[in-house]
Amino acid sequence: MYRQIVVAVDGSAATAEALEHAAHLARRSGAALTGVFVLDGNWADFIGNDWQSSKGARQGFLDYIRQEQEEQAEAARGQFEAAVAGLESTQFSLLAGDPTEELVKLASQPSTDLLVVSRQVFQVSGRPSLKSLAKTLAQKATRPLLLLG
Amino acid sequence: MSDNSPGFFQKLPSALPGLVLIVLTMVVIRQWLEPWMTNAAIFGQKGWMVKVLHLNYILLGIICGMLYRNVIFGGRMPAIFSDGFKLSRLMIKTxxxxxxxxxxxxxxxxxxxxxxxxxxxxxxxxxxxxxxxxxxxxxxxxxxxxxxxxxxxxxxxxxxxxxxxxxxxxxxxxxxxxxxxxxxxxxxxxxxxxxxxxxxxxxxxxxxxxxxxxxxxxxxxxxxxxxxxxxxxxxxxxxxxxxxxxxxxxxxxxxxxxxxxxxxxxxxxxxxxxxxxxxxxxxxxxxxxxxxxxxxxxxxxxxxxxxxxxxxxxxxxxxxxxxxxxxxxxGFGLVGLGGYIxxxxxxxxxxxxxxxxxxxxxxxxxxxxxxxxxxxxxxxxx
Known part of the structure; x- marks a missing residue:
């Protein structure tokens, strides 16, 4: 039934369950499984009206956040690789942009047969609005979507 | 995630649409909206919006910026305007x-x-x-x-x-x-x-x-x-x-x-x-x-x-x-500030x-x- 399953992973305990479900479904259906992590590109915008910091201080902060996000991405990759051991067709994909927008795109892409997402995904290092990511996905997804706790 | 701020003059062409929107907003507010509010009679009082609500071009500018982002553009500044709004930081500093x-x-x-x-x-x-x-x-x-x-x-x-x-x-x-x-x-x-x-x-x-x-x-x-x-x-x-x-x-x-x-x-x-x-x-x-x-x-x-x-x-x-x-x-800078809320x-x-x-x-x-x-x-x- 499924040929391509996509799962959002962030290396946290919250996404472990989503990953487990996605891997199980991929095994049963013989589907390819893609793990996705999104480097949040909206930080510069989020601290937008910080007009007092010098360019260096501002960029220094953005680099600091970026480093944390990259560490998170590595943790996500490790989590994904451990969970998909034994599966034939897998890949880990690192995206950049607004996490909500990127997942909405995936949830509307014809090639996505199923998107598996934890309601807590990307909240480890995320902005407050990412708390409503699952709600937005549920409203906008045009492809099958599996939301987990 | 990078701030990607190449400098004012290199950025100017891509910033123009946003800057034009900011400038136009402030011109409309100061040339038409504020004078209208000063003279308009509401609840029987001339200039009620200015005297009672204390609305002036500054607050109106911030409100417009907030409306652009959160209502008109649906929560996100469109790419065409975003560089111009980023420059609002520079305006306030200036x-x-x-x-x-x-x-x-x-x-x-x-x-x-x-x-x-x-x-x-x-x-x-x-x-x-x-x-x-x-x-x-x-x-x-x-x-x-x-x-x-x-x-x-x-x-x-x-x-x-x-x-x-x-x-x-x-x-x-x-x-x-x-x-x-x-x-x-x-x-x-x-x-x-x-x-x-x-x-x-x-x-x-x-x-x-x-x-x-x-x-x-x-x-x-x-x-x-x-x-x-x-x-x-x-x-x-x-x-x-x-x-x-x-x-x-x-x-x-x-x-x-x-x-x-x-x-x-x-x-x-x-x-x-x-x-x-x-x-x-x-x-x-x-x-x-x-x-x-x-x-x-x-x-x-x-x-x-x-x-x-x-x-x-x-x-x-x-x-x-x-x-x-x-x-x-x-005024310009604070329209930009509103756009970041x-x-x-x-x-x-x-x-x-x-x-x-x-x-x-x-x-x-x-x-x-x-x-x-x-x-x-x-x-x-x-």
């Missing part, structure tokens, strides 16, 4: 530098000595209060450190400056920023009402909001919302001296909170960015303050002619022109950081209000 033309060195010393006393006291009190509340509510130490400086010094800039030093996680910074911005926006809109209702002078009002409002952009907006005139002795001239004192204290506050953070960490802890006060002063000192001081020095030497202090000779034509520019530049982020702020933010923010705001009422006879006019 406006603050030009604001130096309102003061002479003597005026700064008179006003600044009172500001140093009030700001110093409030910064220390706020840091101590946040550290105590953080311990009481078992808040993570990094989060407590970020909140301590964000609530005591100047909001987003202080949060940005402190986070790497106290190893704060991105989500901790995000919640601290959302908390202070939410509180700041609320105080930005209610302060002019309270100030007018209590019959505050510009001096009292400027001292109050300069001390009590958390974020610098909101101090500027609240000051101009109370009195949109830019001249010596107006609320913006007072509030910005207070604000600059706070901005100058950023490196010191970052140092103090960093020392507190590392003193409480286990000895085996490694990593993080432990820095000396000297390094912090070089890295975190806001450069535009130097521009402001140069402007004050030039004004004191008479480079722009008479300043127009109360009771003295009238302001020169150059000074009048600079002040007119400032009203426009601040994201309701989605603010609505999701919550938890213990919000509790600490509300308790400390409100305490600071009310104490500063009571203080300027108590010491009104001691506040020195320039």
């Amino acid at each position: 406006g603050i530098i030009l604001l130096g033309s309102l003061y002479t060195v003597q005026g700064i010393v008179k006003l600044g000595s009172m500001a140093v006393f009030l700001i110093g006291g409030f910064v220390i009190m706020t840091i101590v209060m946040v550290l105590w509340l953080g311990k009481l509510l078992k808040l993570d130490r990094s989060m407590t450190g970020v909140l301590a400086n964000a609530l005591s010094v100047c909001g987003v800039s202080a949060a940005v400056a402190t986070s790497p030093a106290v190893e704060a996680k991105a989500s901790q910074v995000a919640y601290a920023i959302a908390t202070i911005l939410g509180f700041g926006i609320l105080t930005m809109f209610i302060s002019p009402f309270i100030g007018h209702a209590l019959g505050f002078t510009d001096l009292q009002y400027g001292a109050w909001i300069g001390t009590g409002i958390l974020n610098s952009g909101q101090v500027l907006a609240a000051a101009l919302a109370f009195n949109p005139n830019v001249a010596p002795g107006t609320s913006v001239s007072v509030a910005e001296i207070w604000n600059i004192m706070r901005v100058i204290s950023i490196p010191f506050a970052v140092f103090a909170v960093t020392v507190w953070y590392w003193a409480g960490k286990e000895e085996s802890a490694e990593g993080g960015q432990k820095k000396t006060l000297g390094t912090l002063l070089v890295e975190k000192f806001p450069v535009f303050v130097i521009g402001f001081m140069v402007m004050v020095a030039l004004t004191s030497m008479g480079a722009f002619g008479e300043v127009g202090v109360k009771g003295g000779a009238p302001a020169s034509d150059t000074i009048k022109m600079l002040r007119l520019w400032m009203t426009w530049i601040f 994201d309701f989605k982020e603010l609505a999701k702020a919550g938890g213990t950081p919000l509790k600490v933010g509300l308790i400390v923010g409100t305490t600071k705001y009310v104490l500063a209000l009571l203080l300027v009422i108590l010491i009104k006879d001691y506040l020195v006019a320039i």
Whole structure:
């Protein structure tokens, strides 16, 4: 039934369950499984009206956040690789942009047969609005979507 | 995630659409909307929106910016306008530098000595209060450190400056920023009402909001919302001296909170960015303050002619022109500021950081209000 399953992973305990479900479904259906992590590109915008910091201080902060996000991405990759051991067709994909927008795109892409997402995904290092990511996905997804706790 | 700021002139072509939108918005507000509001009779009172709601071009500009982002563009500034809105930071900085033309060195010393006393006291009190509340509510130490400086010094800039030093996680910074911005926006809109209702002078009002409002952009907006005139002795001239004192204290506050953070960490802890006060002063000192001081020095030497202090000779034509520019530049900058207020982020702020933010923010705001009422006879006019 499924040929391509996509799962959002962030290396946290919250996404472990989503990953487990996605891997199980991929095994049963013989589907390819893609793990996705999104480097949040909206930080510069989020601290937008910080007009007092010098360019260096501002960029220094953005680099600091970026480093944390990259560490998170590595943790996500490790989590994904451990969970998909034994599966034939897998890949880990690192995206950049607004996490909500990127997942909405995936949830509307014809090639996505199923998107598996934890309601807590990307909240480890995320902005407050990412708390409503699952709600937005549920409203906008045009492809099958599996939301987990 | 990179800020990707190649510089003003390289950025100008891509910034043009956003800048045009900002300029057009302010022109429509100042040429048509504000005059209409001044004359329109609502509830039988001519100029009700101006007299009762205290709406002026500053508040209208911020409201328009917020509407663009959150309503018209559905929560996100379209790419075509985003570079122009980013440049609003530069406009506010330029406006603050030009604001130096309102003061002479003597005026700064008179006003600044009172500001140093009030700001110093409030910064220390706020840091101590946040550290105590953080311990009481078992808040993570990094989060407590970020909140301590964000609530005591100047909001987003202080949060940005402190986070790497106290190893704060991105989500901790995000919640601290959302908390202070939410509180700041609320105080930005209610302060002019309270100030007018209590019959505050510009001096009292400027001292109050300069001390009590958390974020610098909101101090500027609240000051101009109370009195949109830019001249010596107006609320913006007072509030910005207070604000600059706070901005100058950023490196010191970052140092103090960093020392507190590392003193409480286990000895085996490694990593993080432990820095000396000297390094912090070089890295975190806001450069535009130097521009402001140069402007004050030039004004004191008479480079722009008479300043127009109360009771003295009238302001020169150059000074009048600079002040007119400032009203426009601040107007543009604050439309941009409104465009960065994201309701989605603010609505999701919550938890213990919000509790600490509300308790400390409100305490600071009310104490500063009571203080300027108590010491009104001691506040020195320039």
